[in-house]
Amino acid sequence: MPKVYAVIMAGGAGTRFWPASRSSRPKQLLPLAGESEETLLAATVRRLAPLVTEDRVVVVTGEHLADATAKAVPGVPRSQILCEPAPRNTAPCIAWATATIARLDPDALVAVLPSDHFIADEEEFRRVLARALRSAESGRVTTVGIVPTRPETGYGYIELGEPIEGDTGAKRVARFVEKPDRATAEQFLAGKRHLWNAGMFFFRARDMAELVVRHLPELSSGVAKIDAAAGGANAAEVLKAVFPTLPSVSIDHGVMEKAEGLAVVPGEFGWNDVGSWQSAWELGAPDEAGNSLSAGAVAIDSKNNLVRTLGKGKKVVALVGVNDLVVVETEDALLVIPRERAQDVRLIVDALKAAGRTDVL
Amino acid sequence: MPKVYAVIMAGGAGTRFWPASRSSRPKQLLPLAGESEETLLAATVRRLAPLVTEDRVVVVTGEHLADATAKAVPGVPRSQILCEPAPRNTAPCIAWATATIARLDPDALVAVLPSDHFIADEEEFRRVLARALRSAESGRVTTVGIVPTRPETGYGYIELGEPIEGDTGAKRVARFVEKPDRATAEQFLAGKRHLWNAGMFFFRARDMAELVVRHLPELSSGVAKIDAAAGGANAAEVLKAVFPTLPSVSIDHGVMEKAEGLAVVPGEFGWNDVGSWQSAWELGAPDEAGNSLSAGAVAIDSKNNLVRTLGKGKKVVALVGVNDLVVVETEDALLVIPRERAQDVRLIVDALKAAGRTDVL
Numbered sequence: 001m002p003k004v005y006a007v008i009m010a011g012g013a014g015t016r017f018w019p020a021s022r023s024s025r026p027k028q029l030l031p032l033a034g035e036s037e038e039t040l041l042a043a044t045v046r047r048l049a050p051l052v053t054e055d056r057v058v059v060v061t062g063e064h065l066a067d068a069t070a071k072a073v074p075g076v077p078r079s080q081i082l083c084e085p086a087p088r089n090t091a092p093c094i095a096w097a098t099a100t101i102a103r104l105d106p107d108a109l110v111a112v113l114p115s116d117h118f119i120a121d122e123e124e125f126r127r128v129l130a131r132a133l134r135s136a137e138s139g140r141v142t143t144v145g146i147v148p149t150r151p152e153t154g155y156g157y158i159e160l161g162e163p164i165e166g167d168t169g170a171k172r173v174a175r176f177v178e179k180p181d182r183a184t185a186e187q188f189l190a191g192k193r194h195l196w197n198a199g200m201f202f203f204r205a206r207d208m209a210e211l212v213v214r215h216l217p218e219l220s221s222g223v224a225k226i227d228a229a230a231g232g233a234n235a236a237e238v239l240k241a242v243f244p245t246l247p248s249v250s251i252d253h254g255v256m257e258k259a260e261g262l263a264v265v266p267g268e269f270g271w272n273d274v275g276s277w278q279s280a281w282e283l284g285a286p287d288e289a290g291n292s293l294s295a296g297a298v299a300i301d302s303k304n305n306l307v308r309t310l311g312k313g314k315k316v317v318a319l320v321g322v323n324d325l326v327v328v329e330t331e332d333a334l335l336v337i338p339r340e341r342a343q344d345v346r347l348i349v350d351a352l353k354a355a356g357r358t359d360v361l
Numbered sequence: 362m363p364k365v366y367a368v369i370m371a372g373g374a375g376t377r378f379w380p381a382s383r384s385s386r387p388k389q390l391l392p393l394a395g396e397s398e399e400t401l402l403a404a405t406v407r408r409l410a411p412l413v414t415e416d417r418v419v420v421v422t423g424e425h426l427a428d429a430t431a432k433a434v435p436g437v438p439r440s441q442i443l444c445e446p447a448p449r450n451t452a453p454c455i456a457w458a459t460a461t462i463a464r465l466d467p468d469a470l471v472a473v474l475p476s477d478h479f480i481a482d483e484e485e486f487r488r489v490l491a492r493a494l495r496s497a498e499s500g501r502v503t504t505v506g507i508v509p510t511r512p513e514t515g516y517g518y519i520e521l522g523e524p525i526e527g528d529t530g531a532k533r534v535a536r537f538v539e540k541p542d543r544a545t546a547e548q549f550l551a552g553k554r555h556l557w558n559a560g561m562f563f564f565r566a567r568d569m570a571e572l573v574v575r576h577l578p579e580l581s582s583g584v585a586k587i588d589a590a591a592g593g594a595n596a597a598e599v600l601k602a603v604f605p606t607l608p609s610v611s612i613d614h615g616v617m618e619k620a621e622g623l624a625v626v627p628g629e630f631g632w633n634d635v636g637s638w639q640s641a642w643e644l645g646a647p648d649e650a651g652n653s654l655s656a657g658a659v660a661i662d663s664k665n666n667l668v669r670t671l672g673k674g675k676k677v678v679a680l681v682g683v684n685d686l687v688v689v690e691t692e693d694a695l696l697v698i699p700r701e702r703a704q705d706v707r708l709i710v711d712a713l714k715a716a717g718r719t720d721v722l
Contacts (some may be wrong), residue, residue: 019679096452162705298716300708313693316721318380318709320698322686327697329690332674336688336697348679353661360677 002107002204004133006052007097008114009199010041010061010069011087015349015361016276016342019333020310023361024064028116029072032274034283039072040274041115042112051129058101059115060093086238091254092246094201095212095219099227102205109133110208112201112251120270120282128267129202135170135263136202141211142263143171143202143256145195146271151185154198154275156252158264167354173262176252195266198273201251208255215258224247272329276342277326281306293317306339333360363468363565365494367413368458370560371402371422371430371476372448376710376722377637377703380694381671384722385425389477390433393635395644400433401635404485408483412490413472419443419462420476421454444602452615453607455562456573456580461589463566470494471569473612479644481631489628490563496531496624497563502572503531503624504563504617506556507632512546515636515680517558517613519625534623537613556627559634562612569616576619583607637703638687642667654678667700694721 014027021027028041037152038046043058054075060067063083071079082097094112101108111129119125128144135142154178161172176197180188203211213220222242229238247254252332256262272279281304284292290298290304296315297307304324307317311331319327326342328335337345352361382388389402400405406418417435421428424444433441435650455473462469472490480486483585489505496503506519517540522533537558541549549555574581583603590599608615617623633640642665645653651665652658658678659669665685668678672692680688687703688697698706713722 019677117507185559294682298712300705300712309695315690316380316694316713316718317699318696320696320705320709321702322697322699325697327681327695329676329695332697333677333679334645334681334688334690335681336683336686337679338683341682344681345663348659348681351659351661352677352679357677 001133001137002109003056003105004052004111005056005058005101005105005107005205006045006048006088007094007101007110007112008041008044008057008059008115009090009112010059010065011084011093012116013087016117016345017280018349019330019335019344019360025068026065026116027274029065029068032280032283033118034285040118041072043119043338044113044117045076046114047075047119047125048111048129051133058097060084060097062087062335084243086244088246088248090199090251091212091216091249092219092223092243094208094251095216095223096243097227098203098205098208098212099223100230102209103227103230106206108205109136109300110203112199112203114199116274117198118270118272118274118279120272122269124269125267126238128265128269131168131170132200132202132265135164135166135168135265136204138166138208139204139207140164140170140261141201141203141207141256141259142265143173143196144200144267145264146198147266147268148189148194148196151182151189152196153179153182153185155179157188157194158194158197160193160264160266164263168263168265170263170265172177173264176257195264196271197252198267198271199252201256211255211259216247216249216254219247219254220248230263240316260261277306277328277337277343277345278339280308281326281339288357291319304339362494362498363470364417364466365413365470365472365656366417366419366462366466366566367409368400368455368462368471368473369405369418369476370421370451370454370473371426372445373477374448375477377697378641379673379706379710380689380691380696380721381669386429387426387477388411388442388635390426390429393641393644394479395646402430402433403481404480404611405474405476405478406434406437408480408486409472409490412487412494416662419458421445421458423448446601449604449607449609450611451560452573452610453584453604454505455569455612456577456584457587457604459564459566459569459573460584461591463570464591465586467567469566470497471564471566473560473564475560477635478559479631479633479640481633483630485630486628489630491624492529492531493561493563496525496626497565497568499527500565500568501531501622501624502564502568502617502620502707503626504534504616505559505561505628506625507559508627508629509555509557512543512550513557514540514543516540516544516634518549518555519558521556521625525624529624529626531624531626534617534625537618549718556625557632557640558613559632560613561629562617570621572616572620574607577610577615580608580610581613601637619683638667638689638698638706639700639703641669642687642700652680665700666673 158176159174161174518538520535522535
């Protein structure tokens with residue numbers, strides 16, 4: 001088998017975990033999976049081994065996150081932490097990282113993965129990845145789709161096509177489907193022919209390069225310029241000049257939805273996109289009363305609450321007679337919101353932005 | 362008129378304002394009246410002027426609160442801050458303070474006042490006090506009773522008797538009534554013959570001394586020993602030896618309920634006993650949405666909440682979609698409780714005590 005590299009997309013800003021998440025400390029750099037102190041990014045890198053070792057991991061992030069990202073994954077060579085001068089969505093990110101890997105190893109197999117998801121069954125995850133990589137090895141760009149467990153309207157779906165010969169369990173991708181309405185999502189769940197698109201892609205480096213040339217020629221030539229300068233004296237200068245001019249487009253819209261012969265491997269490994277404090281509560285191993293509490297928190301006559309104290313001097317947090325709340329405390333901020341409104345954290349972020357309180361954003 | 366002295370009872374422990382109140386920082390040392398940073402004790406002393414000036418104020422507190430109390434009322438002579446070696450309820454407190462004042466000025470008039478209440482109309486308060494003092498000057502031990510505004514079951518009541526001749530508005534005290542049940546409290550409110558007992562007493566020093574001799578002779582002789590030693594080399598020693606042996610009894614039970622010829626002056630001056638966070642919310646000048654917020658707090662879709670940030674590094678507090686909550690944050694603790702359960706703060710204090718967390722009590 002060719003060598004396998006991983007591209008971890010870690011450029012997310014993420015305001016849904018305010019006040020824990022900040023522009024300088026986005027979701028992937030937070031320990032949001034239960035009791036563990038491990039950041040989501042560190043967990044993403046760790047669980048790839050032994051399939052992909054740290055020396056073959058490429059992390060793509062934003063310039064302002066370079067140091068924090070390097071600190072979170074100390075085993076990843078610093079030269080493999082690529083820093084985008086400006087956010088340009090996923091297609092430039094993946095094209096650039098793929099070009100970088102192809103330069104190191106033209107025959108490389110590449111796994112592209114988000115940096116900010118949670119996976120409960122890591123062994124099964126690696127088994128599915130191994131199948132997806134074998135599928136990719138045969139020249140098909142392959143994705144892993146998550147077997148739905150609820151009629152979710154917040155995700156895109158992948159419609160399954162005909163099975164593909166071989167032992168990878170892969171099927172053809174019939175089509176990508178935008179976020180559905182509730183009724184459609186329920187049909188998808190019942191029909192068992194649709195999977196969640198979790199943003200995981202597997203390919204030979206040269207296959208992706210060809211797809212980018214064909215579907216996003218502008219991106220391809222821009223990345224070629226950046227890659228040609230890489231390692232040279234003017235690498236930073238070229239990157240800074242060219243990257244912000246690349247077309248800002250997602251890999252889904254820009255490449256996947258136009259490509260043919262794609263494969264998808266279904267995955268069932270306790271995937272969670274850690275989309276809000278609600279997810280953090282689900283992952284937080286709630287106690288008998290349904291409370292997921294930080295150490296030092298006391299809950300009396302209180303059910304189904306999430307309490308997170310992230311400040312340095314850990315506080316005693318006391319809840320009396322409150323249910324279904326999210327209470328998150330940091331050094332400089334405190335949030336109280338019902339769990340079911342967890343998505344509305346953005347309202348606070350917007351209000352603070354409008355009030356010029358960038359110091360706490 | 363004889364000189365007027367005030368005895369401020371400031372020995373309260375008070376757990377109902379946890380986490381703001383601590384054993385080392387009880388209620389009277391907290392700024393609980395609205396936006397002001399003034400402690401309840403400081404407000405108590407301030408609003409007596411010009412009726413009673415600071416140099417004639419005696420504050421009785423506990424030994425462990427000596428420095429904090431002195432700091433809260435810097436205008437009160439340090440020699441007039443009396444520190445009880447052990448809490449022995451109000452009768453020993455008042456008897457000792459009265460003996461101390463009588464030594465300075467045998468003809469003194471004394472006003473005994475709690476240190477931890479709020480009064481909205483301070484001018485009217487002083488007018489009522491002046492009437493009560495004139496009543497006391499004639500040799501009647503006098504109290505001020507608060508005209509009830511609701512059928513409160515948490516206070517003792519004073520039943521009004523016949524009017525007393527003169528222009529003080531005083532009436533005889535028919536009797537003291539223990540905390541009533543709801544139906545009785547409603548009768549009291551409708552009948553207009555009962556006032557709330559707010560623990561304010563007015564008397565000539567020698568009248569109180571006589572009452573104590575008659576009704577609590579043991580207390581009288583103990584206080585005489587302490588007073589005889591006062592100012593001498595062994596004052597502290599005698600205080601420490603004798604005070605803890607004094608009978609622990611309230612002035613109401615020990616003296617007032619047994620005394621004859623008591624007078625009461627009705628008071629209507631926006632009195633509030635600041636009994637819980639609920640009271641703090643009422644006094645906190647809630648905004649249009651009913652929220653009383655600390656500076657830097659943001660409330661979205663949220664009504665009738667109290668937010669107090671008492672830590673040094675004032676936090677941004679964000680509420681989204683929550684109603685009728687009390688949120689109080691200090692350097693080392695955070696409380697979230699519905700307003701209507703504010704009295705249940707003691708449950709937390711009990712739980713923390715049981716868990717050995719005296720560091721936050």
